[in-house]
Amino acid sequence: MDSMPKKVLVTGGTGYIGSHTTVELQQAGYQVVIVDNLSNSTDKIVGQIGQITGRAPAFYQIDLCDEAALRMVFREHPDLAGVIHFAAYKAVGESVELPLKYYHNNLVSLINLLQVMQESRVYNMVFSSSCTVYGQPDTLPVTEQSPIKKAFSPYGNTKQISEEILADVATVSDLKVISLRYFNPIGAHESALIGELPIGIPNNLVPFITQTAIGLRPKIMVFGNDYNTPDGTCIRDYIHVVDLAKAHVVAMQRMLRQNMETYMEFFNLGTGKGTSVLEAINAFEKVSGLKLNFEITKRREGDVDKVWADVAHANGKLGWKAEEGLEEMMLSAWQWEQNLKAGIL
Numbered sequence: 001m002d003s004m005p006k007k008v009l010v011t012g013g014t015g016y017i018g019s020h021t022t023v024e025l026q027q028a029g030y031q032v033v034i035v036d037n038l039s040n041s042t043d044k045i046v047g048q049i050g051q052i053t054g055r056a057p058a059f060y061q062i063d064l065c066d067e068a069a070l071r072m073v074f075r076e077h078p079d080l081a082g083v084i085h086f087a088a089y090k091a092v093g094e095s096v097e098l099p100l101k102y103y104h105n106n107l108v109s110l111i112n113l114l115q116v117m118q119e120s121r122v123y124n125m126v127f128s129s130s131c132t133v134y135g136q137p138d139t140l141p142v143t144e145q146s147p148i149k150k151a152f153s154p155y156g157n158t159k160q161i162s163e164e165i166l167a168d169v170a171t172v173s174d175l176k177v178i179s180l181r182y183f184n185p186i187g188a189h190e191s192a193l194i195g196e197l198p199i200g201i202p203n204n205l206v207p208f209i210t211q212t213a214i215g216l217r218p219k220i221m222v223f224g225n226d227y228n229t230p231d232g233t234c235i236r237d238y239i240h241v242v243d244l245a246k247a248h249v250v251a252m253q254r255m256l257r258q259n260m261e262t263y264m265e266f267f268n269l270g271t272g273k274g275t276s277v278l279e280a281i282n283a284f285e286k287v288s289g290l291k292l293n294f295e296i297t298k299r300r301e302g303d304v305d306k307v308w309a310d311v312a313h314a315n316g317k318l319g320w321k322a323e324e325g326l327e328e329m330m331l332s333a334w335q336w337e338q339n340l341k342a343g344i345l
C-alpha cells in the first residue's frame with residue numbers, strides 16, 4: 001500500500017460481491033465508503049464487515065437513481081481515489097418480465113454516478129461486468145477478444161450497454177475504467193460472516209444446493225442433461241467470491257498506480273476450469289458428507305451449454321490468479337448457509 005490510505009467508494013457494497021470486496025479493500029489498507037439502497041441486502045452486513053476487519057466501513061443508504069443524494073456523498077468525501085461500481089439488479093428471469101425496471105435502475109444509476117464523478121473529478125472506476133456479454137462463445141476458453149453477442153436478457157443487455165457508455169465517456173474525458181467480466185462467483189468468506197443472501201427462491205445453482213442441503217428446498221432441479229457436454233449437464237467456470245474480490249483490489253491498484261495501458265481495459269475473472277452441474281453437486285456432497293436429492297428436469301431457457309474463461313490476460317496483466325478450488329468454494333458456501341440457519345443475520 002502506498003503511504004496515505006486511499007479512499008474508495010463501493011456502490012452495492014452490502015451485496016454479495018460488494019461486501020467481500022469491501023473486506024479485501026480494507027484488509028489491503030483502503031478506506032471504504034459504501035453506498036447501497038439495500039434493495040437486495042441488509043445493513044447488518046456493514047457490522048459483519050466490521051467484525052471481520054475490525055473497522056466498519058462508512059455506509060450511506062442511498063439509491064444511485066437519486067442523483068442529489070449521491071452528490072451529497074461525494075461532497076462529504078472529497079478525497080475519493082476511485083469507485084467500484086457493483087450496485088445493479090441481477091436477476092436474469094425477472095429482467096425478462098420487467099425490462100424497464102432493469103434498464104431504468106442499472107443505466108440511470110451508472111449515468112448519475114458518472115455525472116457526479118465527473119463533477120467531483122474522480123476518474124477511476126472498476127466496473128462489475130459479466131461473462132454474459134459473450135453469450136455462447138464460438139470457441140472456448142473465452143478470451144476478452146471474443147465477440148460480444150446479442151444479449152439473452154435485458155439484464156445482460158444492461159451490462160453490454162453499460163460497457164458502451166463507459167467506453168464512450170472514457171474516450172472523451174479523463175475517466176479510466178477497468179471492466180471485470182465475472183464468470184460464476186460462488187462461496188463465501190472463510191469467517192462465514194458474509195455470503196450470498198438470496199431473497200426468495202434462489203435462481204443460481206449453489207444457493208439452491210445449500211438451501212436443499214439445509215432442508216429449505218425438497219430437491220435440486222438439474223436443468224437438462226442432454227447438452228453437448230461429457231455428462232450432458234451445463235458447464236460453467238465457478239470462481240470463489242473471495243478470489244473475485246481480490247481481483248478488484250488489484251484492479252484498483254493498477255489504476256491508481258497508473259499502470260493501465262489504455263483508458264478502458266477488460267478482464268475475464270474465472271478459474272479457467274469448467275465444471276458441470278453434476279460435478280458441482282458431487283463436490284458439495286463430498287465436502288458436506290450429505291447426499292443431495294436432485295432430479296433432472298427440462299432445460300432452462302436462455303442457458304448456454306458451456307462457458308469457461310481464458311484467464312491468461314488477467315493472470316499476466318493484472319498479476320492475479322484464482323487460488324481456491326471447487327471444494328473450498330462449496331465448503332464455504334455450506335458454512336455460510338449453516339450460519340444463516342443459526343440466525344447470524
Ligand code: UD1
Pocket residue numbers: 090092093130131132156184185203204205206208220221222223224233234235236277300302303304
Ligand atoms: C446466471 C446468469 C448470468 C448472471 C449470473 C449471476 C442466466 C442465463 N445467466 O449465470 O447472466 O451473470 O447468473 O449470478 O441466468 N442450474 C440448475 N439448477 C438450478 C440452478 C441452476 O441446474 O436450480 C444450472 C444452470 O442450468 C447452469 C448452472 O446450473 O448450467 C449455473 O446456473 P446459475 O447459477 O443460475 O448461473 P448462470 O446461469 O451460469
